[in-house]
Amino acid sequence: MTPETDDLRDLRTLEAALFASREPLNVDKLHAFVPHLDGVAVHATLARIRQDYDGRGIQLEETETGWAFRTAPDLAENLATLRVEERKLSRAAMETLAVIAYHQPLTRVEIEGVRGVATSKGTIDMLLETGWIKPGRRRETPGRPLTWVTTPAFLDHFGLESIVDLPGLDDLKAAGLLDRRPAVAVTADLFDEDGEADAAGSTEDQEETEAA
């Protein structure tokens, strides 16, 4: 090996750190391995590593949680024997997860409103166990009900960089379908004052997002 430059050592250090960590590493944590670099240089180095692995069997992924190496998705078939066995989720649990992901933060009552059915025991429980959902802030309404939100592990599991990358999110929002209020309340708005309903929905969303 030729005498290495400092740049190369930084790159190698970050590469090794990413390889050796079970959890994704965020920029703060990565920075700790190369404290003499500034944030821009850390990002540049990560970008270079990602490029180096382009087209190889391992890829560097970035999500809100941080950076992590993962095997390339197109090799899934070849690596079938290495898959992690997972507990199969019921359709109700999958649907509940989707409702939480797209409408978060929302309360159990709101989940039931969207799905039109009472949440059976074991559904929230099972989703909690997967580590994909967690309690968010309590809603500041009478009874201070608990809200549910998705976790960073959710993003990591489904390969999403952030919540705004959820498939079809923009379309659903544009179609007014991401309103977690009871259906009657939503459509009553449409009847009363056409057009203003959307505005009302979105301010509420904003408010919740800020609160989260």
Place this chain on the structure above:
Amino acid sequence: MTPETDDLRDLRTLEAALFASREPLNVDKLHAFVPHLDGVAVHATLARIRQDYDGRGIQLEETETGWAFRTAPDLAENLATLRVEERKLSRAAMETLAVIAYHQPLTRVEIEGVRGVATSKGTIDMLLETGWIKPGRRRETPGRPLTWVTTPAFLDHFGLESIVDLPGLDDLKAAGLLDRRPAVAVTADLFDEDGEADAAGSTEDQEETEAA
């Protein structure tokens, strides 16, 4: 990516398999991922991968048990903080932590009252080591006993904004956490003698006996 050749796909497959495997892979096991190759070709591919990683932060090594990726030896010092051993909390510690989280501040005697069993000193020590609990104020009662509270690191680790965001009893009930899988729990208590962490009774009993 340019259209990949079969060679490249084989290389990527072996690279990904080595990365994702939980143990070093010997040539037989590696062969199973690329069954259409002969032994010579497998070796040649491994040699190519090893060469590709020459001088990088990760290296492909051949050990007695097989091939595996390792961090480069010269980076060991930089990566020291990543060299962790993962350990699970005992069931007794988990329960004690839960009681402190829900009822803080409370004394050891009060913890025992809620759990219905004696708490060993080792349990509190283990929790102190995690950094998730700390001593709170002394109770102004005879003997001025120490109380225990959770720390900000606790909230951080468990992804909570504040301690009031812990689900209440109603939420736990709705989630099914207060009455789930009773038959399984009962039989696990009765028949699991290995002291597995999830057999609610056994580890705890052991520990409490030591304490007594």
Place this chain on the structure above:
Amino acid sequence: MESSPIPFEEDPERNANETKADALIVQLDGYEGPIDLLLTMARDQKVDLRQISILALANQYLAFVEKVRSLKIELAADYLVMAAWLAYLKSKLLLPSIPSGDVEEELTGEALAEALAFQLERLEAMQKVAKELFARPRLGQNRLPVGMAGFAGQAPVRIEWQANLYDILDAYGAITRRANPAKYEIKTWPLMNMDEATMRLANMIGHMPQNQWNELWKALDAFMPNEDDATLNTKSALASTLTAALEMAKQERINIQQDGLFAPIYIRIRDSKQEAANDA
């Protein structure tokens, strides 16, 4: 097998509608509830959910519930509640709304129909994205994390404690369960067992006036508990009472008579003295 000499009577051909309803009944367990079922029916209309005819949907649902009830299949209460609500919605949609200022805040049929359409559309969207979500390359399935993060030869230097929020909630749940042990009740079905039926029948026969009644044949139905609404119970009672009657006939306490397949079953108290006299 093909040359089987026994001629079987072919079932009559079913019409398409019946088959569809039957298919829904068979799958009833697979639905998350009436809204989920309604959504499946709505998809059958093969139109954009925004243009769906709620009236046609209500009719389809009501016909379905009618069919299920005619087959004496028990429907969960929420399916019946939905049926009642849809019947109400239907009447509102069909009757011209009375433009009266007194009726305050009561929603028009159109508004309710709109709300239902929105509910279905939103649910459809959620079911669709749930599928899309799980079709993504998932961690541990299509994208694998590092398997063992090998270091060059050193022992670990730090202990990392593994626990997540679920563990805490689960542990607290366990304590609460211990403190308030749940009372487990074995779910009892409203069934009549053999012993019950035998006691019941014997009791009733014992209380029948002697002499002139002895000669009367009484329909087995008359011995049935009078609970028309509990289909399951009625069926089990019929089966148990018949079996009890057969047992009592074997003990020569009663006679049983039936004139043909599926004809009513009659029973009569057996007068042992008289029979003895006849024998003599």
